[in-house]
Amino acid sequence: MIQKFDVIEKEALENLEKEQKSDIPQIYVGCATCGNATGAQSVVQTITDKLEKENIKAEIKEVGCIGMCFAEVLLDVIKPGQPRISYHGVTPETAEEIVDSYLVKDDHRPDLALGYFGEGGPADVERIDTGDVFKNQQRVILKNCGIIDPENINEYIAHGGYKGLAEALEMKQEDIISVLKDSGLRGRGGAGFPAGRKWESCLKPQADQKYVICNADEGDPGAFMDRSVLEGDPHSVIEGMTIAGYTIGSSKGYFYVRAEYPLAIKRLRKAIAQAKEKNLLGDDILGTGFNFDLEIFQGAGAFVCGESTALVMSIEGNRGWPKPLPRPRTTEEGLWGKPTLLNNVKTFSVVPQVLSKGADWFKSIGTEGSPGTAVFALTGKINRSGLIEVPMGIELKKIIYEIGGGILDDKKFKAVQTGGPSGGCLPEDKLHLAVDFDTLVKAGSMMGSGGMVVIDESTCMVDVARYFLDFTFEESCGQCVPCRQGTQQMLEILNDICEGRGREGDIEYLLEMGDSIIKGSICGLGQTAPNPVLSTIQYFRDEYEAHIKDHACPALVCKNLIVFHIDEEKCTACGRCRKACPVEAISGEKKVPHTIDQNKCTKCGICFQECPERFSAVVRLTGKENLAAAASGKEG
Amino acid sequence: MQEQTKKVLSGFEGKPNEVIPMLQAVQNEIGYLPEEAIRDIADHIGIPESKVYGTATFYSQFYFSRRGDRSVKVCLGTACHVRGGMQVMDALEREMGIKAGENTPDYKFSLERVNCVGSCALAPVVMVDDDVFGRLVPKQAKEVLEKSDPKV
């Protein structure tokens, strides 16, 4: 079938040639959700109109997310013989300028450019792929994201796509599994279970039907890696699943995608159709007689459905309740009681490369225990938020300060949260740690699905813990007592602490309860729910104590523990705050320093934002005395 | 309404694994899930209506009463949270005079919290249907609503 595939590949390249007309300029606009959210579509529209109106020869295409979300909207231009130049923060207006000056004339507008890729770019803009953002990255899973047009299968094939499948179809199933085992590939869903072993345990059982399920129910609040892959490189996942189908002997696969990912779903649909058209999916794939079909199932919004048995329950039409242990493995009795292979988007998407480039190539990346790369959604109080892919084993420091460009507004770093609601927070003195499955767990956090949220001094750790508990509380399925009641109980206590009702012994009680919830819960959600609390207590216990003992929120975040106060010395009675206050709590006229009526104040913080930097007369106070003073009506 | 449901359901075989797709299809058609619709789905598949209701109420995607014409979704994903998404939510609740999960009396808007719309770089983010408003501060709440008024 290799021959058969070569034909397809050749044809693909030719079509591409025709489509691309590489003799004219190519324009790429980052049109993943993040891009669109920032206005990519209107940019595309303006340019298209302009090109047509002024009949300028150029190709424009919508691509996925290259990961530099901080720089959205991203517009790249490749002129024949020129390197790819990236423009950032593009608006319809600047887009027109760029067309006028760079496409029509030859001014590459260094003022608007972010930089260029590859060799020999103009001297007055910096090179991106060797710059801070990319030099520490290694793009394997994301290699096509933002580079190719995800809605054009030819581009995927041109970039080496479906070779892995073609090769796999010539291999024995056991051999594919042994390659995976050699490569040491571990599931990218969070727990990091060895993929090879999982596939093997699904190959063994005899059954009239087996299923392959791609878990794209990315529910972690603050993570969007899976979505970016589906939006930017859908074929890589389809190819991976098809290989899985062939390996375990399944003819049916499901994409379990959050309904909140409309664009991803749209692109998947298109990709599936294209793959079928090319006989890379569907019946008698590449003439091997192997049939594999893919169906998209839209998750209806339940974080717990990321858990394999819950996910299966919900496809079967039930409440997404995990099956309590002891129960047969999903790989033996999964969907409709049939052997079912369930992997994460990133796991499937990397499989083709592992097969085409070989186990050793994969092992050469990352660490021994955790080979390969890790994809993170790097967000929070950081200068360069975005989607990054780094080799396992890289130091957290590097990610935050080099790739991420350090903390926003030069504030002080406090902690980095990984693993979302199941993970934990690591403090400054843990930044030397290497990022891999096992190290993070040892330190009290985890890789999780790949959210990495940077937290600075102006963030309250108790509040962060409460935030995650609130999330797991809302998302707990309600089946088992420890999780259903436990998350609620922990949340209540954290609310109390944040609102000044904390009690002596609460911290110990939280620790004890956390332990019981971990031991007692049915599924991963409950078994990890206490982590954010336990890790923040481990590293930031003093903040908890400040809240409980002194009713003080050191980060000045917890509403009930702060008061807004106007410093008479600094106040110039400009009246900005007075006008902005939505509840008319601020009084004072011209030349008279303003004051805040604490009884009226709702602590919305608008006055604080309104007061110009140069005065910064509005201040936030915390602690028993200040609160008491404010309460006693005396203006803080 | 029953006709609407019937029409939608006619596109399904009536297998148990179609429960959620059916619920989604009906909600797309009607805007929420009226009781009769749930009963019809149960009958169409031949499973207890209580079970279908149990499944529907489990998932946050489904609504059981009429919604506002435009839905204001305040992202409270981690990034938005640490960047003050909650204050924005407070401001919107104040402006609209309703709490999250409610509709304005004139059914122009419904307000809800969502977990990560995936625009973390723009945090804090608010989505009104598909329009995204990024890097918001509380006082912009009014402006967001004015821009999104269905009549405009």
Next chain:
Amino acid sequence: MMLKITINGLDIEVEKGITVFEAAEQAGIYIPPLCHHPDLPTFGGCRICMVDADGKIVTACRAPVKDGMIVKTDTEEVRKVRLTNVELILASHNKDCQGCSRNNSCRLQEVSAFVGINQDRMRKIRRSVEAVKPDDSNPFFHRDFTRCILCGICIRTCEEINGVAAIDFAFRGFHTRVSVLGDKPLKDSKCESCGECLVRCPTGALYLAKPALVEREVESVCTYCGVGCGVKIGVRGDRVIKVDGNRDNPVNRGDLCVKGRFGFDFINHPERLKKPKIKKDGIFVEATWDEALDFIADKMHDIKAKHGADALGAISSARCSNEENYLFQKIFRALGTNNVDHCARL
């Protein structure tokens, strides 16, 4: 096939295929159950029956016994997990036990006592009982959500025992609730009011609309349809105040329907006839038994004499006992007529 296992150091032999919970039961070792019910498939949600099986903490109600398995039901760890779980349940459970119909017959009380709830620890707990108002729509039994522990026994009962499945879990997480379609009152649902759920509810979440404190029980047979369910008639003073299914009766094994379980008001109904009555010129006047029976006997002899025995008709009853039916037909056949019948055909 028999397996050898050890529970708390005690070696026992048990049937293959049973659960650790059942094995312990056979060995007379108490494992606190909450969501487990012998009539029903297991659920495994309450996490109270957790034990240490070969070093792993598992739910006894689901874990099958394995040969050579070593089970410990009372390790430090097990105790802690159980205790916290019960505390957590109590945190959102109605405090008022005296005001609860199941006071002293409540499974949650039993379990709390066993795990050793103590007030010092309870003080650390934040109590918050969701204020859902009770459902008193059904005339026979009501639902108090503040006493529901979401064990799902009622749900499994409605599906497995009665086959109606009128109720199921609805909503999610802490807001999970046993509900009918549309979160309506029970009366507006497919519920058939058989009360099987009421019988199995481990707490006071389902309770009789009219409390029934039974003084003595008498085994008998239901008086309604032909199924002949075994019942236990609950008496207090001179009144029938409750009817329960007799689990030992092979016909119904304890099950009853709405009529059999709740339809007994007629027994002590004020309109019951209490004296014989004879109609004199169109109006009924009370009479003694002798007057009434003499009147009847004379009349019957009279008719027989005038028109022959076949001028008498005897309509017996399918609600009377065999003995009574026998005597009834005996009377008329002895008088010389076969005009004996009853409502077999209706």
Next chain:
Amino acid sequence: MTNSIDDIADEAKAFFIIGSNTTETHPVIGYRIRRAVKNGAKLIVADPRRIKIAEKADVFLQLKPGTNAALLQGMARVIIDEELYDAEFIKNRTEGFEEYAEKIRAIDLNEMADITGVPAEKITQAARIYAGSDPAAILYTMGITQHTSGTDNVLALAGLATLTGNMGKRGGGVNPLRGQNNVQGACDMGALPNVFPGYQPVSSPEANQKFSEAYGAKIPDKPGMPMTKMFKAALEDKIKGVYIMGENPVVSEPDICKIKDALEKLELVVVQDLFFTETADYADVVLPAASFAEKDGTFVNTERRIQRGRKAINPPGEARSDFEILCKLGLKLGLKGFEFKKPGEVMQEVAELSPKWKGITYERLEEGGICWPCPDENHPGTPILYEEKFLTGSGKAQFKPVDYKPPAETPDQDYPFILTTGRSLYHYHTGTMTRRSDGLSDLYNVEKALISKEDAERMGLNENDKVRLTSRRGEVEAEVKPVSDLKEGIVFMTFHFAETCANQLTNSELDPVANIPELKVCAINLEKV
């Protein structure tokens, strides 16, 4: 029932429920069947109404009222054509198969489909499930028997069961679910015009002699009148006095106007009951009886299981158990053999006089119920009949082919609707007991005449509209409820409610053999008021 609840519920691979609203009239058997179906047993339901149990059915046959025989003949035709019958069983244990088969082969399936209104495919499907499941149990009630063709219907059912070897087998059989707690016992005790206790014919010389001697009187050897005929006879002055024990014919009997006239005419009417019933109005003497909770005695359930009822409390006031009343009356009448102290002694006499009950004693019943026949003290009882032989001369089952006969009354211009009656889960018979329960009344207290949505639409009727229902025999006013469970032209009512008494309308035409009136089919008209 030929079988016991237990063996059917636990072992039947398929249930064929016809003319029985099982989940409402025999709820606890309903539970067992729903459980069995949940565990994989197949279910065929045939009824003019989409009753609750139909929800769980693999095949639901919504036949026109009164066309049972046609449906069953149709099924038989399929079974014979496709040779789904149990040849072995037929060879060894039956007689007359050939004639039967011949007659069945003469039946046109499509014609049966037209008569019943059930598509031929569905009849075929049902036949295949029933014949293809071993064992398969038939359950029926009044929907089969309350027809002028009732006996034929039962024979047709027996035919199916015999054809498929489902007789005398665990999990099989032909099982009428008896409607009342001791209707079986009343029959067993000879509260029937044609037989003595234990089904010994009054016409049999030996039996007649045995009982005449035992009762010290000459008992006529020709059968007496069934209740349904007594009232007609009363109108013709042939009957002068009626003694009514625990019955309420003024509500339960068909064609009530006639019944009332008859009662008016009688010289003596005795009513013995718990309450002052509608019938009591017509009585000369009313005697206060005891309820089941106030007396000892035995009852026979639908599976022939004799069980002990026990006294829990005293009867109110001067009310007495029927046992006491009858003993007293017997003596007052100067009859011999009424000196009983307690019901147990009566049981001894029963055992002596009827072989089927010979082995029954109160002592044994303390241990639990026993299914008759129980020929001696050590016999365990007989939960399943005909395991070895049938009660025929040859001991073999006889095939009795039947012809479909339409109901006595069919719709016409004046009375275009068919009324069929039944029961509700929440009430019992004429409601004497259940309608005195506030709770049950709360759940269901007003008769709703059910009509098809189509008819409702055509006639512009909405729920709770009042209508007048008229038949050749009387009229009733009731509220309607349009439902999708009924086919056009069919009306359903219960007979629990005296104020909207369906039996004002019903037809008293009888089945020639069993003398059961055709309560399930009569022609009526319906108009809005």
